[in-house]
Amino acid sequence: MHDLVSFLPLVITCTGALLLMLYAVCPKAEQEKASLMSMGFFAVAFFAQLLVVCTVSRPLFPETFNGMLGVSGFTNAACLIVYACGFFTTLSSHTYFRENHFATVEFYSLLLFSAVGMVLLSMARELITAFIALEIMSLAIYVLVGFNRASSRSTEAIFKYLILGAFSGAFFCMGTAMIYGAAGSTRFDSIAEWLAFNPATTPLMLGGAFFLLITIFFKISAFPFHAWVLDVYDGSSNPITGFMATALKTAVFAMIANFLALSGNLHDSWITGLFWIAVFTMFGGNLIAIGQDNVKRMIAASGIVHSGYLLIALVAINSEYFSGAVIAYYLAAYSVATLGMFAALSWLGGEGEKRVTFDDFKGLAKRQPLAAATIAVFLLSMAGIPPTAGFMGKFYIITSAISAGQIALGVLGIISSIISMWYYLRLIVSMYFHDAEEDFIVDGSSLASISTVALAVAVFAIGLFPLVL
Amino acid sequence: MEHTVNYLVCIPLLPLAGAFVLGMMHMLTCKNPLPEKLYSFLAMLGPLGSLIFTVIIFSTLREMPAESRYLTQNMFTWFSAGDLHVDMGLFADPLSTLFLIFVTFIGSLIHIYSIGYMAGEENYGKYFAYFNLFLGSMLILVLGNGPVVMFIGWEGVGLCSYLLISFYTKDRDNVLAGNKAFIVNRVGDLGFVLGVAVLFWGLHSALGGAGFDYLNIKAGASTLTAGTGLAVCLLLFIGATGKSAQFPLYVWLPDAMAGPTPVSALIHAATMVTAGIYMVARFSFLYASYPFAGDVVAWVGILTALLAAIIGCFQRDIKKILAYSTVSQLGYMFAGVGVAAYSAGIFHVFTHSFFKALLFLGAGSVIYALHHEQDIWKMGGLKKKMPLTWIVMVIGALALAGFPPFAGFFSKDEILFMALAKGHWMIWLIGVCVAGLTAFYSFRLIFLVFHGKPRDQKSYDNAHEPPPVMTVPLIILAVGATFAGFFNLPAFFSGDSMVSTWLAPSLLEHHSEASRVTEGVAMVLSIAVVLLGIFYAWKKFASKPEDKPLTGFAKWGEDKFYVDEFYNAFIVQPWIAFGRTISNFIEPNIVDLPVKGTTWLYGVLGMLFKVFQAGYVRVYAIYMVIGLSLMSIFLSQSL
Amino acid sequence: MYIDTLFSIFALIAIAGSLGLVLFRHPMQSALCLAVTMISLAGIYALLSAKLIFLLQLIVYAGAVMAMIVFIIMFLNLREKDLPEERERFTYLIGGAVLLIPVAWFMIKVMKSIPGVKNSIVGNGFGSIKELGQVLFTNWLVPFEIISLLLLVTLVGAVVLAGIRRESND
């Protein structure tokens, strides 16, 4: 019974995806209605997930499912973030598609499908299940990226993403094969058992984990597997970019954290590697972001930096008492700010996303003070200025790194976050300290504007949340 | 007895919540403000609520045994770094409760008075938001369970004084006065922070990770080395001279008159300036062990009292006279706590808050009646037009002058007598002289404003009594100024020293006894000096005052002994010049160089990375393989 | 003994086929080379006693997937001028091969670390349809079920990307 309850949100999302898929066939189908339906499904799933949040860590249906899916506090938190991201993405899409007419009902069906993939990914306790969930998620996202068939940018984005994604997926397969060869099983509990008696530096285990990490690094756009992220974010529509940047990253981080935490042995053997990747990711991402003029590309590059911070947390996790609270908190903080940013862009971007560069937002504060203020809030949260959620998230990550003995990493994280002010503040300066060149006539009553404000409030709410605890 | 209660937090929280609500309302409706009644109603809730809770605390404390009479509330751990462990907690003992009583009581009265005084002003809501914030900060200062929490309130009142002094932002002088108050206070705050830091440094091994609050500090105070203890006392006193306007940092207080008159009343009577006294009394266990520190405090206090009294005799602005009288009375209080007569000093704070609030609000009524005329030489004869104000002002002046049986008499004489009893006869002598000067300048004010002939007929004709919302607080305060002294009736008048007894558990005080005869003689002498002062003022100003330009010493006095000019020439101007040099020469050429270099380097690297984003999918795959290859080389080592 | 001989033959064909895939310029030739590799891989699966996988490799991979690829290549009716010139591809091939040396070296080291076991055909229904089905529907139910979701996503996605789209909102 308990298992069924834990499974409920997933079932709701899955049902939603299938219903919308069937609705798409219906000749009178309208995408506006579909967006409201998908909003409803995400909201219901979110609240269902809130219901199960308190369940203890355990495998789902251990007899039937052979322990391949499991839930823990961390998984639940990741699922909550995914559903919330889905909900706000739908809100943004609803507004976005008023000015950009290429949506069909399938769009929302695929959105729900990708959420199913993400939830399965974060619940997976077995490598091939994780691989299939990863592919469900990725394939749905590929299609969403390339949804605007008329746009050559969008087509290019899906092409690059698909080729590189499939390329990296092959590494996951090879890694799974190696781990299977070493441990004789691909289930996390069996691998943990095997690792209890064998070192994690056994060649097959080392190689397998290495190839798995390559795929993960690709998906979270860690350096040097990051190059696709700018082009793909740039080419896809605003709401989808927001969804990709947040929900996808959340799910992938949930999976890899679950995997690395299955044995202290395994985690220890990767600390040095993760250390260097984290450092290169943070600084490489910063350097890329500095050169950007386009807001979406800048956010994409800053997403690389945020992956670097999350890798710091991954270095610092403790396998014995793995709760993932730090990672989940940071993901929530990051997701809120990024989603808010893309909700605002969906709202302000205009027809065919005509406003994209820093200069396009000149003087926004004079014409649309509310929008400018919320964007400033999101940027400040991403930059980690107190009292926003981003600050608390960074604070936790750096303290956890320091308490894990990674003082150098903590210091580098702080330096990187100082550098990152450069490009965040640039947009704020552009909005506030220049005269407006256009009127920014946008529909102020849209759902995206509501979600922007709601997310701006959430930035502070999440920032103050730890004080409440 | 259970010492932990959960309602202490309501006392500062209610005004703070009021400030928040009012501030939000004001911000949201600044274009078309809400009715003033709504603001005033909301503004009153906080102070009155705090007053009610204060009474509850007072009665709870009374039922406790005297030796362990305190209440605490720990809200959460604020921060914990190394040995330093600070709880966000509150602490109420007899000392803080006494402060709470008059802060909330007088604060509420001034709030009521403000409703009338500020009627029709712009930014009505903002005014009350700041006012509530001011009161809330003061209550945090008083209730904080340790120096760190106290510091929140300490900075809070500093901020609010800045905001309120420069409340009429349209006038540049007001803004400058606010700046001055803020900056001078910051100098003092530096001393305070250093003092607390040194205190922690000296105590951290004794504390051993326990909370850094008064109870633990008191318990560990004996482990301080003599040098450290003395340094802590002196540094903390620097902080006190800033907040409580003592020499050499008193200069901000007279300028602080730029704000609305109720603000001056609040600053002078109930909040802010008493903070320094409170802090010294709070650390009485430290000051008592270092007589040298006590002497410094006492001498700085009494000399400030003398200086300010002299300046006060020659001022023309009604509010400036009162301001210098505050500085002077604060000097008395420091003299009191300096000679280790803590309860006497505190009691003077208590009585002073009544009559000073009364005087300020009375002066406010006069200013209000004369449409913002503040020069006493342009007033006169107002007795007929404003009889009620006249009566309460006379009561206030008598209390200030220390004439029996008004409140000031008992508290001031207690201080002077204690100084004498402890052998500081020089301090006593100066104190008596200051008492005479005080009587002189306070009655100079009364005679010039209310007696004689009107010197400005036009504004005299328009003068009238203020509305009841302003007079009722005046009457209540007048009653207080008359009778507050009886709370601490000394044994000489067969009283039972109620306030001193109440304060005894909080303070480390050694009572010294002197003969009844000495006490009697001293008392008679000071009454005589006061009478002399009043008489001289009557003779000089009551019938035919002459407003002739002052010369010689008097001119010096009128110009405040050129202290401000001295500061300007020797501290402010060189500092500005130094700042200019840095900003014009050192900053762009030397300091910015590494910053600019780094910026340039990053810009170039950013451009380079832009080139790497070539846009070809194959190239991106090659990056991945390069990474893969390098990592493979690295991992092959460990196989 | 004959297993090793057969393996060597299949392996050589597979490598030759995969090299052909990479080297031929026209995708049709590459696709046929890939089909050869897949068929020879099927043979290797048979040598490894994976009877069902042998079948699936032939039917699904070499049959269905390759047929689909070849069909699309022919459908697009690629002419010589549609193809990229790729004069530089040998440079890239050599450079890539150099880049891959450490990777290949690492992977071979990893693979060589297993205990040497001689391959022989395993009986007792190892890898046969019935046994495999039993394992699949007992232990591996979840991945099997969610693969259906994956195929649905692919279906919807392919329709969205390449199918006829009803212009509903314009």
Added chain:
Amino acid sequence: MIEDYLVLSVILFCIGILGVISRRNVFTVLMSIELMLNAANLAFVAFARLNETMDGQILAMMVIAVAAAEAALGLAVIILLHRQKGRLDSNVFSLLKG
């Protein structure tokens, strides 16, 4: 020897990578990725033989299914690309850069 099978798998995998990074023809790139998945499959089956458990073969089946799905979507994208530019050169699609 089983490890020979694994070495073959490594060789095929690396040739697949080589195809992805050196070719511009989109079809060839897609087929190279299929080759990499095939190589992984070979490793699965070989390890299944080595461990004498059938799980590896199941995993190989799953990978075949995933590879088929990926191939289908990849072909859909190729049709899309061909419709837009009429070319199958991956370097043509470099609008987004910098």
